[in-house]
Amino acid sequence: xxxxxxxxxxxxxxxxxxxxxxxxNTFRITxxxxxxxxxxxxxxxxxxxxxxxxxxxxxxxxxxxxxTFHGYGPEQGYDFLIEAILKNDYAPRGIHLSPAEIFVxxxxxxxxxxxxxxxxxxNSMAITDPVYPxxxxxxxxxxxxxxLEENGQWSNVTYLPxxxxxxxxxxxxxxxxxxxxxxxxxxxxGTTLTxxxxxxxxDYALENDTLLVFDAAYEAFIHEDDVPHSxxxxxxxxxxxxxxxxxSKTAGFTGLRCGYTVVPKELTAATLEGQRIALNPxxxxxxxxKFNGTSYxxxxxxxxxxxxxxxxxxxxxxxxxxxxxSVMRRELTAAGLRVYGGVNSPYLWVGTPEGTGSWKFFxxxxxxxxxxxxxxxxxxxxxxxxxxxxxxxxxxxCQEAMERLRRWLK
Amino acid sequence: xxxxxxxxxxxxxxxxxxxxxxxxNTFRITxxxxxxxxxxxxxxxxxxxxxxxxxxxxxxxxxxxxxTFHGYGPEQGYDFLIEAILKNDYAPRGIHLSPAEIFVxxxxxxxxxxxxxxxxxxNSMAITDPVYPxxxxxxxxxxxxxxLEENGQWSNVTYLPxxxxxxxxxxxxxxxxxxxxxxxxxxxxGTTLTxxxxxxxxDYALENDTLLVFDAAYEAFIHEDDVPHSxxxxxxxxxxxxxxxxxSKTAGFTGLRCGYTVVPKELTAATLEGQRIALNPxxxxxxxxKFNGTSYxxxxxxxxxxxxxxxxxxxxxxxxxxxxxSVMRRELTAAGLRVYGGVNSPYLWVGTPEGTGSWKFFxxxxxxxxxxxxxxxxxxxxxxxxxxxxxxxxxxxCQEAMERLRRWLK
Numbered sequence: 001x002x003x004x005x006x007x008x009x010x011x012x013x014x015x016x017x018x019x020x021x022x023x024x025n026t027f028r029i030t031x032x033x034x035x036x037x038x039x040x041x042x043x044x045x046x047x048x049x050x051x052x053x054x055x056x057x058x059x060x061x062x063x064x065x066x067x068t069f070h071g072y073g074p075e076q077g078y079d080f081l082i083e084a085i086l087k088n089d090y091a092p093r094g095i096h097l098s099p100a101e102i103f104v105x106x107x108x109x110x111x112x113x114x115x116x117x118x119x120x121x122x123n124s125m126a127i128t129d130p131v132y133p134x135x136x137x138x139x140x141x142x143x144x145x146x147x148l149e150e151n152g153q154w155s156n157v158t159y160l161p162x163x164x165x166x167x168x169x170x171x172x173x174x175x176x177x178x179x180x181x182x183x184x185x186x187x188x189x190g191t192t193l194t195x196x197x198x199x200x201x202x203d204y205a206l207e208n209d210t211l212l213v214f215d216a217a218y219e220a221f222i223h224e225d226d227v228p229h230s231x232x233x234x235x236x237x238x239x240x241x242x243x244x245x246x247x248s249k250t251a252g253f254t255g256l257r258c259g260y261t262v263v264p265k266e267l268t269a270a271t272l273e274g275q276r277i278a279l280n281p282x283x284x285x286x287x288x289x290k291f292n293g294t295s296y297x298x299x300x301x302x303x304x305x306x307x308x309x310x311x312x313x314x315x316x317x318x319x320x321x322x323x324x325x326s327v328m329r330r331e332l333t334a335a336g337l338r339v340y341g342g343v344n345s346p347y348l349w350v351g352t353p354e355g356t357g358s359w360k361f362f363x364x365x366x367x368x369x370x371x372x373x374x375x376x377x378x379x380x381x382x383x384x385x386x387x388x389x390x391x392x393x394x395x396x397x398c399q400e401a402m403e404r405l406r407r408w409l410k
Numbered sequence: 411x412x413x414x415x416x417x418x419x420x421x422x423x424x425x426x427x428x429x430x431x432x433x434x435n436t437f438r439i440t441x442x443x444x445x446x447x448x449x450x451x452x453x454x455x456x457x458x459x460x461x462x463x464x465x466x467x468x469x470x471x472x473x474x475x476x477x478t479f480h481g482y483g484p485e486q487g488y489d490f491l492i493e494a495i496l497k498n499d500y501a502p503r504g505i506h507l508s509p510a511e512i513f514v515x516x517x518x519x520x521x522x523x524x525x526x527x528x529x530x531x532x533n534s535m536a537i538t539d540p541v542y543p544x545x546x547x548x549x550x551x552x553x554x555x556x557x558l559e560e561n562g563q564w565s566n567v568t569y570l571p572x573x574x575x576x577x578x579x580x581x582x583x584x585x586x587x588x589x590x591x592x593x594x595x596x597x598x599x600g601t602t603l604t605x606x607x608x609x610x611x612x613d614y615a616l617e618n619d620t621l622l623v624f625d626a627a628y629e630a631f632i633h634e635d636d637v638p639h640s641x642x643x644x645x646x647x648x649x650x651x652x653x654x655x656x657x658s659k660t661a662g663f664t665g666l667r668c669g670y671t672v673v674p675k676e677l678t679a680a681t682l683e684g685q686r687i688a689l690n691p692x693x694x695x696x697x698x699x700k701f702n703g704t705s706y707x708x709x710x711x712x713x714x715x716x717x718x719x720x721x722x723x724x725x726x727x728x729x730x731x732x733x734x735x736s737v738m739r740r741e742l743t744a745a746g747l748r749v750y751g752g753v754n755s756p757y758l759w760v761g762t763p764e765g766t767g768s769w770k771f772f773x774x775x776x777x778x779x780x781x782x783x784x785x786x787x788x789x790x791x792x793x794x795x796x797x798x799x800x801x802x803x804x805x806x807x808c809q810e811a812m813e814r815l816r817r818w819l820k
Contacts, residue, residue: 001619002588003530004679004687008695015698043481053474056707057467063665064463066804070665071453106516106667106702113700117551120413137699141527178412209411255473255480255706257516269414277414285418288425289547290523292516295705296665297466394476 007143016133016378017041020362027366037401039389040372042187042347044252046320048301049313052251055304059297070296075288077104077260081299084306085260089245095232101264101280103287104302106294108217108246108259113138114290115213115242115261116179118282119269123178126158128170130188130379130386132215135181152381161382162189164351168340169197176208182231183215185222188379188388189349190341192227198234205240211269212241217259220250220318222344238264242279249346249392251305251314258294258302321346324398325391331402332389335409346391349376358384369404417553426543426788427451430772437776447811449799450782452597452757454662456730458711459723462661465714469707480706485698487514487670491709494716495670499655505642511674511690513697514712516704518627518656518669523548524700525623525652525671526589528692529679533588536568538580540598540789540796542625545591562791571792572599574761578750579607586618592641593625595632598789598798599759600751602637608644615650621679622651627669630660630728632754648674652689659756659802661715661724668704668712731756734808735801741812742799745819756801759786768794779814 020040028036048056062068076082082102090097105111112134121143127135136157139145146156153159158177160170168191173180182201185192193201205212214231222229231237243262247253263283268276304310325342332339338351350373352361358375365371365387376386391398430450438446458466472478486492492512500507515521522544531553537545546567549555556566563569568587570580578601583590592611595602603611615622624641632639641647653672657663673693678686714720735752742749748761760783762771768785775781775797786796801808 002621002679003533004681004689004692005528005530006681008528008692009681009687011695015695018698041482045476045479045481047476047479048473050474053470056470056473060463060466060470063458063466064460066455066457069455069457069662071455071662072451072664106705109702110700117415118418119415121415123413134699141696141699211412252479252481254482254702257702257705269412271414271416271419277419279414282414282418285421285425286551288428289544289551290520292519292664292667295516295667295708297707298705 005141007141010148011137011140016374019378020372020374023363024366024372031367031370034370036370036372037393037397038372039393039401040374042249042390042392043254044249044392045394046252046317048252048256049305049310049317051304051307051310051313052301055300056297059300063297073293073296073299075291075293076100076284077102077294078296078299081303084303088306090230090232093230093233095230097232097262097264101262102260103263103283104258104260104294104299105287105291106257106259107248108215108244109134111244111259111261112213112215114286115283116142116144117286118279119179119211122156124156124158125179125181126160126173126177127181127380128162128183128186129159129381130162130376130383131181132183132187133379159381162186162191163382164338164340169193172200172204177210179211179213180205181213181215183217185218185227185345186341187218188347188374188376188383190345190347191349192222192224192344194226195228195233198228198231202231202234202237202240206236209270210240214241214243216243217246218249218345219245220314221322221346223322224344227344232262232264238266240267242267247302247305250318251302252317253298253302256298256301258298320395321391324393324395327398327402328389328391331406335406337409342391348389348391350387350389352385352387358387361387365405368408369401371401371404415551417551420558421547421550426784429788430782430784433773434776434782441777441780444780446780446782447803447807447814448782449803449811450784452659452800452802453664454659454802455804456662456727458662458666459715459720459727461714461717461720461723462711465710466707469710473707483703483706483709485701485703486510486694487512487704488706488709491713494713498716500640500642503640503643505640507642507672507674511672512670513673513693514668514670514704514709515697515701516667516669517658518625518654519544521654521669521671522623522625524696525693526552526554527696528689529589529621532566534566534568535589535591536570536583536587537591537790538572538593538596539569539791540572540786540793541591542593542597543789569791572596572601573792574748574750579603582610582614587620589621589623590615591623591625593627595628595637595755596751597628598757598784598786598793600755600757601759602632602634602754604636605638605643608638608641612641612644612647612650616646619680620650624651624653626653627656628659628755629655630724631732631756633732634754637754642672642674648676650677652677657712657715660728662727663708663712666708666711668708730805731801734803734805737808737812738799738801741816745816747819752801758799758801760797760799762795762797768797771797775815778818779811781811781814
């Protein structure tokens with residue numbers, strides 16, 4: 001008989017955001033008159049930059065004419081986009097990558113979920129805690145995370161707590177691990193690492209022969225000087241790190257689907273016998289076999305984010321959200337809450353009042369104000385005692401939510 | 411140290427179509443004046459149907475306005491598209507599926523490559539031979555195919571030869587296997603199974619507790635009455651089969667990326683202890699964790715293929731290609747070649763002249779006529795002695811290619 005991959009059965013039945021959606025629906029049914037303000041899920045609300053809209057209309061028209069029609073594109077992405085990436089995202093920071101090191105995809109979530117295929121199923125791994133659920137869930141699915149222990153942690157996963165106590169700067173693992181996921185600016189805490197702090201991770205990886213998966217999906221929100229935009233700003237990182245980028249939050253592509261992954265040619269992993277194997281051709285083979293490229297129309301939209309107009313428009317959208325973040329930081333702090341993030345990130349990580357659990361505070365906030373947050377513990381054990389709020393709403397909703405919270409908490 | 415997934419190292423370095431591209435490039439450099447006609451790779455050349463173009467422009471405009479902007483969509487696809495699929499692709503054939511059984515994706519290649527994640531790595535498998543390389547390669551990557559033996563076959567794969575000798579109707583395996591990939595209308599041979607023939611496979615699967623992955627990417631090309639469009643036309647198939655569909659060849663979406671996969675609720679696989687596990691929620695969990703939905707703009711284009719205008723336009727494109735197929739069948743037969751397929755399929759499977767190998771005939775054709783084919787042996791051992799030609803070119807190219815072949819072969 002066909003045997004099921006039993007690792008899947010270890011997964012919790014629901015994805016965090018489905019649990020939240022259910023609770024919100026219950027609230028809506030019981031409180032039909034209370035208007036909801038959703039600051040929970042990290043989805044954008046601003047429309048696409050006009051430069052992207054224009055590029056897409058043009059690309060759609062090309063698809064209407066046999067002479068300019070585009071069929072299968074390169075699995076790795078079109079040269080026009082890869083060149084724009086190299087020229088705009090890397091060269092200005094002194095990072096020199098070749099086109100063959102960039103893999104355009106249908107989004108960071110796909111790449112984050114699939115990248116583990118390149119590694120043996122039994123590599124040990126570490127994550128910062130709290131963390132984006134995909135890093136853990138995708139490893140549960142292939143057995144890499146081990147078994148769920150009584151303390152709610154997975155046996156083959158090292159958890160690196162990030163809390164107010166360590167200023168959200170995780171300590172290096174006290175033993176060696178094979179694979180570490182890092183996300184900076186961080187989802188969910190909204191905090192960052194300085195160049196010096198990130199260097200410690202690269203040095204650890206170089207010393208311990210560890211592979212870093214660096215998720216830089218929120219790079220565009222960095223405003224402070226000492227925060228690296230790419231892990232490749234750190235010397236030696238090309239030998240140990242894969243970097244994942246996204247247009248979702250940068251330019252509002254959550255509904256269009258486009259991101260990219262950098263797999264440097266110097267990056268290797270080992271066979272059991274110790275032979276070094278370059279990961280770049282392996283990821284290329286993976287993508288050529290199980291993926292067929294990103295929509296031509298979408299890639300033209302991504303390219304347009306790098307035009308002078310596109311850059312201005314992207315910047316304006318980011319500033320719009322960061323203005324929200326600024327208001328939220330001020331108001332939540334004034335309301336007596338402990339607030340982190342929101343400076344180089346669209347996420348605010350908010351400590352719950354003393355002794356109140358994440359889910360409890362989530363429900364209190366929902367029922368008292370109609371504002372939807374995300375319970376921090378949903379991102380991992382160290383998220384207990386926090387909720388995440390996002391700055392992706394409209395100015396009006398954001399203002400209104402802050403007023404409701406202030407009235408409630410005073 | 412991070413250990414590599416050594417199964418990847420068993421893969422041949424190159425994907426078939428990269429090998430071909432290299433040989434074609436060599437020819438172009440040495441024969442710069444000979445104009446090429448590409449009938450090798452299965453990419454479409456007709457522009458998108460006007461109904462799709464119109465739907466995409468409209469969807470792009472929606473993305474330009476905050477009031478109609480679409481961010482994250484459902485990982486499973488939008489209801490508007492799923493309802494159109496149920497209403498048009500299934501209900502008219504008496505097949506009743508629920509919306510939760512349809513998973514819209516960025517294309518059949520992704521789903522075909524990823525579906526194996528739901529199963530234990532050591533399930534035994536069978537493929538028809540010749541076959542679409544993704545079925546085998548994606549299983550090599552996770553170790554399921556076993557090791558490559560001296561005869562060029564994988565140890566855990568049962569090969570079911572399809573040749574002129576058995577009229578391209580594969581025999582059922584003479585032992586039980588856990589997983590079988592079937593593709594009808596077939597890529598590469600262009601042949602089909604009748605309802606009665608497909609029923610034998612469903613019955614085998616029901617008797618042997620075998621999972622069938624049924625790739626129906628070329629369904630739109632079916633013209634004969636007795637050829638099933640969906641495996642679910644066969645009684646009992648929902649208990650044993652996953653069906654994969656694509657808009658790529660149907661409506662020219664190779665550059666847009668959209669397809670869908672049906673995972674019926676009745677479909678189960680077993681744990682080692684014999685417990686039955688429904689695969690539908692597992693695939694849902696996989697898609698929610700490692701995929702973030704298909705572009706809203708693309709899904710609106712897919713929806714438009716089901717409008718009255720869209721249906722007419724899709725039909726016209728299919729007829730365009732099938733007119734090519736008809737000319738090719740006639741001319742190649744007149745030139746003394748043995749020709750299969752091309753009736754319910756855009757592919758023609760052409761026997762090489764007695765004693766000439768696939769690669770040899772591919773090169774002879776290329777150097778004598780400038781026509782690019784695909785060597786049949788690239789699709790598996792039983793493809794030796796054949797080449798594949800596609801009907802996806804323009805009428806003009808197709809006519810010209812046939813004239814060149816006739817002159818060369820006379």
